[in-house]
Amino acid sequence: SLNGNILGLDIGTSGIRATVVSPTNVLLHTIQEEMPFPIRDNLISEQSPAVWQDTLKRLLNRLQQNSVLSGIKHIVADATSSSVLLMDDHLAPLTTALMYDDKRAIEQATKISKYAPTNSAAHGASSTLAKVMWLEGSLQQKLPQNGCKIAHQIDWVNSFFTQALCPTDANNALKLGFNPVENKWPDWVQKLVNSSLPEVVIPGTIIGKISQTVADTYGFPNDAQVYAGTTDSIAAFLASGAKNLGDATSSLGSTISLKLLTDKPIFSPEHGIYSHTLGELWLVGGASNTGGAVLLKYFSLPEILSLLEEVNINQPTNLDYYPLLTPGERFPIANNALQPRVSPRPSSDSKFLLALIEGLVGIEKLGYELLEELSSTKIQTIYTTGGGTKNDVWMALRETRLGYKTKKAAQTDAAFGVTQLLFRSFCR
Numbered sequence: 001s002l003n004g005n006i007l008g009l010d011i012g013t014s015g016i017r018a019t020v021v022s023p024t025n026v027l028l029h030t031i032q033e034e035m036p037f038p039i040r041d042n043l044i045s046e047q048s049p050a051v052w053q054d055t056l057k058r059l060l061n062r063l064q065q066n067s068v069l070s071g072i073k074h075i076v077a078d079a080t081s082s083s084v085l086l087m088d089d090h091l092a093p094l095t096t097a098l099m100y101d102d103k104r105a106i107e108q109a110t111k112i113s114k115y116a117p118t119n120s121a122a123h124g125a126s127s128t129l130a131k132v133m134w135l136e137g138s139l140q141q142k143l144p145q146n147g148c149k150i151a152h153q154i155d156w157v158n159s160f161f162t163q164a165l166c167p168t169d170a171n172n173a174l175k176l177g178f179n180p181v182e183n184k185w186p187d188w189v190q191k192l193v194n195s196s197l198p199e200v201v202i203p204g205t206i207i208g209k210i211s212q213t214v215a216d217t218y219g220f221p222n223d224a225q226v227y228a229g230t231t232d233s234i235a236a237f238l239a240s241g242a243k244n245l246g247d248a249t250s251s252l253g254s255t256i257s258l259k260l261l262t263d264k265p266i267f268s269p270e271h272g273i274y275s276h277t278l279g280e281l282w283l284v285g286g287a288s289n290t291g292g293a294v295l296l297k298y299f300s301l302p303e304i305l306s307l308l309e310e311v312n313i314n315q316p317t318n319l320d321y322y323p324l325l326t327p328g329e330r331f332p333i334a335n336n337a338l339q340p341r342v343s344p345r346p347s348s349d350s351k352f353l354l355a356l357i358e359g360l361v362g363i364e365k366l367g368y369e370l371l372e373e374l375s376s377t378k379i380q381t382i383y384t385t386g387g388g389t390k391n392d393v394w395m396a397l398r399e400t401r402l403g404y405k406t407k408k409a410a411q412t413d414a415a416f417g418v419t420q421l422l423f424r425s426f427c428r
């Protein structure tokens, strides 16, 4: 039971955000501390955990100065998915962290493809498993005798608070090869790595108590508990207000991603569809290559805003576009060679813009129809986030053509979303 305030932490790419939420689920406080970006070069994207530590300490110092930490009894965090490093038994980092978008583990990915079933999320050079294999290779003879500990970014954060090795959560473990349906590590995963695989628990489980040292340093109560968290994108989903079977979120950004709470998992690698466990439910997600960026390919934002004034949404163009920046699509149509369909182009720019937006809405509708069909779950409410929510015509067209109830997301802050793990049981 919640006997004090909750500290929610979102470890992002440009900073760490924190929220304080009351036991009655009222957002009391939000604060952000900036963090230098990962070092990026070609396939490389890496960051020293010392950067995370410095940033987290600065953030905690500020929260302490604001006298909010003495009321915190529960700590829960999310972090970027598939960012990972190796640590020794004493939690000292043995390597730098390969970040979510690092793609250098190409040979390792080839090896994985020989062992992993096709529907595993551990495929590809940016999977956590490929990165762990790469990191182990980089240590060579410096490998410690009793092996390394695998620490996702989230595990590093949690062990900062507990000063002990923490179990990881099933959401972050997915790209390391964990099988959430059977709730175990498949044998082939351990064959590919020397390090021992972490214990896995469901998000929202208590995984430890704050260490006395950390409690004393920052003024936390010494019985504050640390909970298993989730990935950044699931935390953002939780912020939206979606919570029941059939609730969905559409993230209308440069690209469009859809997520739906179902009672059965779907793994359809050809469509790029994976499922994350949440209580008794499953969070099923798919992402299209289309999105708001296509509109910006043809018009500047000021041009879009002025053309939107002229658009009449009650006069459909019936042009049946499939707008894409470049050929190739994964979801809802799995076809690496799919050509963008944006012709014929009407002479009127406002009609052309309307046809593009109609195309985006059509793809979103197709996406939800596919998710509904594969999961046999009826969609209840779609919560919407992203820059696309500022495009009134896009939003109005969705309202009339999607055929589902839509709502603007209550919140977008993942640091708030992750705290919702402590309020929801995600029952059928």
Ligand code: ADP
Binding pocket: 252, 253, 254, 255, 291, 292, 293, 294, 295, 296, 301, 305, 386, 387, 388, 389, 390, 391, 392
């Ligand atoms: P990203 O996914 O890169 O973070 P955003 O969510 O900021 O992108 O924006 C996604 C899309 O939303 C843009 O490509 C653009 O089409 C649209 N958009 C962003 N800002 C506005 C605005 N002020 N008015 C209308 N449309 C906007």
